Amino acid sequence: MNTFRSFAEFYPYYLSEHRNPVCRALHYTGSTLVIAVLVYALFTQQWLWLWLLPLIGYGFAWVGHFVFEHNKPATFRYPFYSLAADWVMLKDFLTGQLKHKLPAN
Numbered sequence: 001m002n003t004f005r006s007f008a009e010f011y012p013y014y015l016s017e018h019r020n021p022v023c024r025a026l027h028y029t030g031s032t033l034v035i036a037v038l039v040y041a042l043f044t045q046q047w048l049w050l051w052l053l054p055l056i057g058y059g060f061a062w063v064g065h066f067v068f069e070h071n072k073p074a075t076f077r078y079p080f081y082s083l084a085a086d087w088v089m090l091k092d093f094l095t096g097q098l099k100h101k102l103p104a105n
Contacts, residue, residue: 007081014085016103017074023064024089024098030060031090061086 004010018024034057041049058075065073074082092098 004078004081007084010078010081011085011088012101012103014074014078014082015089015098015101017065017071018069018089019102020064020068023061023069024093026060026064026068027086028090028093030057031086033057033060057086 002013004013018027034053037049037052037056041047058073061075062073065071074085089098092101
């Protein structure tokens with residue numbers, strides 16, 4: 001079992017578990033929908049929508065791992081680092097930095 005002393009140590013490992021572009025796309029879809037549902041719930045004050053956040057966020061990601069990546073999500077072993085890494089990976093994708101950070105196949 002890997003032990004990471006910092007997020008900086010964890011993030012390269014996280015990216016190595018997300019080599020498949022379909023898996024990453026499913027993560028981005030889930031994260032974007034999480035933001036959309038959160039904004040909707042905040043503006044409409046329909047708080048019942050908030051129960052969907054973990055289902056949407058993790059649901060898309062886990063399909064990506066089990067169907068396309070064929071590995072277990074890092075969330076199972078590193079829940080806090082993994083949650084943060086989801087958002088950093090989305091930011092890196094949107095800013096064009098991800099292709100330089102992904103490990104070579």
